Amino acid sequence: MRAAVMQSGRIFTTDLPEPAPAAGQLLVEPIAVGVCGSDLSAWQHTGDFLAAHEETGATGEVFDPDRPLVMGHEFTARVVRLGKGVEGYDVGDELVVLPGVTAPDGRVHTVGYANDFPGGLAERSVVWAFGHIKIPKGISPVLAAVTEPLATGVNGVLRSAVEPGDGALVTGTGPVGLGAVIELAARGVAPIVVSDPSASRREIARAYGAHIAVDPLRDDPVEAWRKNAPAGRRLHIIEASGAKGILASLMATAPAYTRISVIGAGMRPEEIRPVVGVLRNTSLEFVGGPGFGETEYKAFARAFEHLRAGRFDPALMVTGYAGLDATAEVFAALRPSSPSAIAHVKILIRHGLPGSGILSLQEAAAFPG
Numbered sequence: 001m002r003a004a005v006m007q008s009g010r011i012f013t014t015d016l017p018e019p020a021p022a023a024g025q026l027l028v029e030p031i032a033v034g035v036c037g038s039d040l041s042a043w044q045h046t047g048d049f050l051a052a053h054e055e056t057g058a059t060g061e062v063f064d065p066d067r068p069l070v071m072g073h074e075f076t077a078r079v080v081r082l083g084k085g086v087e088g089y090d091v092g093d094e095l096v097v098l099p100g101v102t103a104p105d106g107r108v109h110t111v112g113y114a115n116d117f118p119g120g121l122a123e124r125s126v127v128w129a130f131g132h133i134k135i136p137k138g139i140s141p142v143l144a145a146v147t148e149p150l151a152t153g154v155n156g157v158l159r160s161a162v163e164p165g166d167g168a169l170v171t172g173t174g175p176v177g178l179g180a181v182i183e184l185a186a187r188g189v190a191p192i193v194v195s196d197p198s199a200s201r202r203e204i205a206r207a208y209g210a211h212i213a214v215d216p217l218r219d220d221p222v223e224a225w226r227k228n229a230p231a232g233r234r235l236h237i238i239e240a241s242g243a244k245g246i247l248a249s250l251m252a253t254a255p256a257y258t259r260i261s262v263i264g265a266g267m268r269p270e271e272i273r274p275v276v277g278v279l280r281n282t283s284l285e286f287v288g289g290p291g292f293g294e295t296e297y298k299a300f301a302r303a304f305e306h307l308r309a310g311r312f313d314p315a316l317m318v319t320g321y322a323g324l325d326a327t328a329e330v331f332a333a334l335r336p337s338s339p340s341a342i343a344h345v346k347i348l349i350r351h352g353l354p355g356s357g358i359l360s361l362q363e364a365a366a367f368p369g
Helices: 037-044 046-056 143-160 175-186 199-207 221-228 246-253 274-280 298-308 324-334
Strands: 002-007 010-015 025-034 074-082 094-096 100-102 108-110 125-128 167-171 192-195 212-214 235-239 259-262 283-286 318-322 346-349
Touching: 002 324, 010 324, 025 143, 037 046, 037 324, 074 125, 074 143, 094 143, 143 175, 143 235, 143 259, 143 298, 143 346, 167 175, 167 221, 175 192, 175 199, 175 235, 175 298, 192 199, 192 221, 199 212, 212 221, 221 246, 235 246, 246 259, 246 274, 318 324, 324 346
Parallel strands: 100 125, 167 192, 167 235, 192 212, 235 259, 259 283, 318 346
Antiparallel strands: 002 010, 025 074, 025 125, 025 346, 074 094, 100 108
């Protein structure tokens, strides 16, 4: 099967053996695949990425960088074959994939960060047979691939305990930050201020429910929130950018009793002055995956609920399409040299698209599926 692999820092396409589903697993063919910020970090900051996962015991996302790795954990797929004992799924089901798999030794891996379990950037992938969302008729299985990154932003809001009477600032409006905006808007939070150096991303955030959009290279987003929020309203910050130095900056400028939920997974060390947080009663929480005591990832289903209910248009955030041979180009386009040069929000890789370039929405429309 064809696959895009990362090996020793290079991204290229090659042929790999097709995996076979073990008992309790599904063999699926990916329909559309997104590239996550974590994928970009695993590519550009491999050593820091692996060190963080080793230090925290998150070994299900530890891989050998000198062996081929097929990334892609944000994807939709069609079921091709059922492993022994699988119930609740049928061949032909279209799924938003929960990207996990259990190895023969009992270890759980995230598909896309395990050398032995190819992710969505391969023509076939093996995943466990639970937790996936079945895509109903009337929902595009291509556009539904935005669910997983949006869920990370939704999760930040769910864990923040923000109330309808509170206000919010979202720093960074890539797919993760946009997920936070969608959830905040659905909860009636106001005002919602967003901060991003990309004009196109700010425009999409407004379409998804943000009230004020700020370019942080020109204006202070916290000051913009102060000017637009009623007196006495508590500020919740959803930090989705991972920008260097942003935590110290937000703590220094945010009003008292601000709660900061960090979902932007920056790889570099940060310096903060704890006394600033103490004097201002700032709450700082790092958010990833299910919360304490959760037995399922509630934000995953919640993000898809927003999609199914039509609370936002997923097509707005998909700014390009590409075939498998353009994977390296997609990675490069999503990590430009300057933040203000970001031209894309989400590029979806579809295995059926030809060529090695990034296609516009109009060009991709000529290849249905």
